[in-house]
Amino acid sequence: MMKIMNPKLNFISKSFLSLLCIGFAQQAVAQFDMSKASVTGNIETVAQYLTSDSSINAFAPEQKAVMNSYANINYSLGNFRAGVRFESYLPGIAGYPAFYSGTGIGYRYVAYSTDKISAVAGNFYEQFGSGMILRSYEARAVGIDNAMDGAKIEFNPRAGVRLKGVFGKMRYNFDEGQINLSEGIVRGLDGEVSINDLFETFNDSKLKVSLGGSFVSRYQPGSNDTLNLPYNVASFGGRLDVRYKNFYINGEYILKQNDPSINNGYVYNNGHGALVNMGYSQKGFAVLFTAKSIDNMFYRADRTVEGNQLMISYLPSLNKNHTYNLASTLYPYASVPSGEIAYQLDVLYKVKRNTLLGGKYGMDVNINLATAFKPVQHTSDVAFDVDRVSYASKPFDKSDSLYNFDFNIELKKKFSKKFKLTATYLHFIFNNDVNEVTKLAHGYITSDIIVFDGAYKINKKHSIRVEAQGLFTKQDKGNWTTFLAEYTISPGWFFAVMDQYNYGNPIVSSRKHYPLGSFGYTHDASRFMISFGKQREGIFCIGGVCRPVPATNGVTFTFTTTF
Amino acid sequence: MKKLLMILTVGAAFGFAFMNTNADQDSEGKNLPAVSIKDVEGNAFNTGDLENDGKPMVISFWATWCKPCKLELNTIQEVYQDWQDETGVKLVAVSIDNERTKNMVKPYVNSSGWDYEVLMDVNGDFKRAMGVNNVPHTFLVDKNGKIVYSHSGFVPGDEEILFEHIEELLK
Structure with missing residues (x-):
């Protein structure tokens, strides 16, 4: 047929075909209702030019310039979602774990969800209960990414009932652009029931009750010359949440079967995690109490791995998330998964307006007390030679051996429409033998920290904020001060200078300054920032954004955008 | 050759089709992703159900440990009543506090006297779906449920720019 067509006709027919194609394609696309489609995502790039400064333990790599970069793209159309994340570490920025390298796809998934059911294939993140079990x-900022790779199904058969199942391996590292997964396979089931939603009679009850239960198992084959390793290690537990008006109490208990691993010296002890939260809050007053007991709770997707990788269980420390530089960077407490018993008490109180202390606008008072102790390990009745169980322990059976003590009080007061002041006092007793952060001290390091943080609004667009901090200790590196001034112009610019000074170091030659300057610009959902100077690790808040950063000496360029 | 032409034609056709729809989409903004998280009372909540009766809605990601976030939400609280009276806007404060600090959310909201709807994104599912890098990050959603503006970070004065964008939606 084509043979008898003259070239002109041929062109016309092709054009017609094209038009037809456009029509069909538009039709096809319309059937998916493309107006309901959306693409969301973000990009983050951190590039550094580093120079060595041995006095602050900052060492430049051979490459001198380093970069981390991430791009997330999510596509959704009706009930369908899919996404991918590109990652680059060329090589990773200062202090970033070396097991991230190269460029590649670090995460990808497809998902389908309706009101009753949702399913994900590929990578996903998940949390059961408080996360103690999974x-x-x-x-990203601290280099943790234990994304699952497998499948997840969530099923809500009726209001108030939620069931989840996960099956997969965990992301172990990102080596030259390739993901390596755990040897172990993680399987989990979780169910949650809200009594109030399930039974109509309780729908409007002021007493709200929900319960949940989880079961997680890890399969990993293994051989050992002397030990008979369990291939399947199960962990299970339940949780209860009760609320009545302004009161709440909730708790979770997890039991982990014996899981001989490199973390526990291949002992066959069972492990447990217990968490209780309770509190009361009303306008202007709240009190919260948390108690936690954990023992032998290293639970990973591979029994031979240490460090931060492949943790199935999530065991955060029980203390305030400090953000002031000296309070967060020098003696930060991290929980001890092999065993600890910890308590925390918080009191929030608002002193009323038009009182002696409250003044015109009132004053906020926050008091926080956190302690952690070593558990008692009973060794009298164990027969280690027979069953390799090294000790017996009970939940909340604490010893007098202190792991951490943190008392802090914060007063926040607005003096006028333009001026606000926050004063904070913190007292730490930090056990450096348990969480080693310095080689210069042994045992307990006692420190006192005072912070004044004042913010002044010059006019509608210009503001200035100044922080003065002091840390006082007779141990380790002695006393420190930090001074910070930040100037912001809405909506775009910010400028900041900071200096940390270790003026009280017992070694005179180590009395160093850590100056750091930065500036940046924000346009809608995009921002860039350039910092230059010396930086310690910690949660760093500047120009309106917080993120944790490692120690560096040099220039850091950060760009983020959301689309 | 013929095959190549055909592929090009079909490819171009689909390209045009998508370009057109994308153009439509850009003019209207993006939809909110539907992700299952919880409200501050612990009840399951689907973010696809977020709406404000055809009026503008602000979605602000924050955390109890984030000072600029609290500054932003406390600043807006002072003028929130006026904003609501003038524009009918609703603010949804999405906390990304994880297990370690999530119990502080409700007491903090209570003691600050916030009138916002508060959601809990404990494992960052909504944050990831919305493409948030760092907190605070604030989105503005129009009467059709489309995201029309977003802003990263907060410095004093930014609240007025957000309000200008809210007012623009009513024009």
Whole structure:
């Protein structure tokens, strides 16, 4: 047929065909209702030019310039979602774990969800209950990403009932652009029931009750010359949440079967995790109490791995998340998964307006007390030669051996429409033998920290904020001060200078300054920032954004955008 | 050759089709992703159900440990009543506090006297779906449920720019 067509006709027919195609394609696309489609995502790039400064333990790599970069793209159309994340570490920025390298796809998934059911294939993050039994999450700034790779199904058969099942391997590292997964396979089931939603009679009850239960198992084959390793290690537990008006109490208990691993010296002890939260809050007043007991709770997707990788269980420390530089960077407490018993008490109180202390606008008072102790390990009745169980322990059976003590009080007061002041006092007793952060001290390091943080609004667009901090200790590196001034112009610019000074170091030659300057610009959902100077690790808040950063000496360029 | 032409034609056709729809989409903004998280009372909540009766809605990601976030939400609280009276806007404060600090959310909201709807994104599912890098990050949603503006970070004065964008939606 084509043969008899003259070239002109041929062109016309092709054009017609094209038009037809456009029509069909538009039709096809319309059937998916493309107006309901959306693409969301973000990009983050951190590039550094580093120079060595041995006095602050900052060492430049051979490459001198380093970069981390991430791009997330999510596509959704009706009930369908899919996404991918590109990652680059060329090589990774200062202090970033070396097991991230190269460029590649670090995460990808497809998902389908309706009101009753949702299914994900590929990578996903998940948390059961408080996360003690299973939490797969991303904390990019500190280099944690234990994304699952497999499948997840969530089923809500009726209001108030939620069932989840996960099956997969965990992300172990990102080596030259390739993901390596755990040897172990993680399987989990979780169910949650809200009594108030399930039974109509309780729908409007002021007493709200929900219960949940989880079961997680890890399969990993293994051989050992002397030990008979369990291939399947199960962990299970339940949780209860009760609320009545302004009161709440909730708790979770997890039991882990014997899981001989490199973390526990291949002992066959069972492990446990117990968590109780309770509190009361009303306008202007709240009190919260948390108690936690954990023992032998290293639970990973591979029994031979240490460090931060492949953790199935999530065991955060029980203390305030400090953000002031000296309070967060020098003696930060981290929980001890092999065993600890910890308590925390918080009191929030608002002193009323038009009182002596409250003044015109009132004053906020926050008091926080956190302690952690070593558990008692009973060794009298064990027969280690027979069953390799090294000790017996009970929940909340604490010893007098202190792991951490943290008392802090914060007063926040607005003096006028333009001026606000926050004063904070903190007292730490930090056990450096348990969480080693310095080689210069042994045992307990006692420190006192005072912070004044004042913010002044010059006019509608210009503001200035000044922080003065002091840390006082007779141990380790002695006393420190930090001074910070930040100037912001809405909506775009910010400028900041900071200096940390170790003026009280017992070694005179180590009395160093850590100056750091930065500026940046924000346009809608995009921002860039350039910092230059010396930086310690910690949660760093500047120009309106917080993120944790490692120690560096040099220039750091950060760009983020959301689309 | 013929095959190549055909592929090009069909490819171009689909390209045009998508370009057109994308153009439509850009003019209207993006939809909110539907992700299952919880409200501050612990009840399951689907983010696809977020709406404000055809009026503008602000979605602000924050955390109890984030000072600029609290500054932003406390600043807006002072003028929130006026904003609501003038525009009918609703603010949804999505906390990304994880297990370690999530119990502080309700007491903090209570003691600050916030009138916002508060959601809990404990494992960052909504944050990831919305493409948030760092907190605070604030989105503005129009009467059709489309995201029309977003802003990263907060410095004093930014609240007025957000309000200008809210007012623009009513024009």
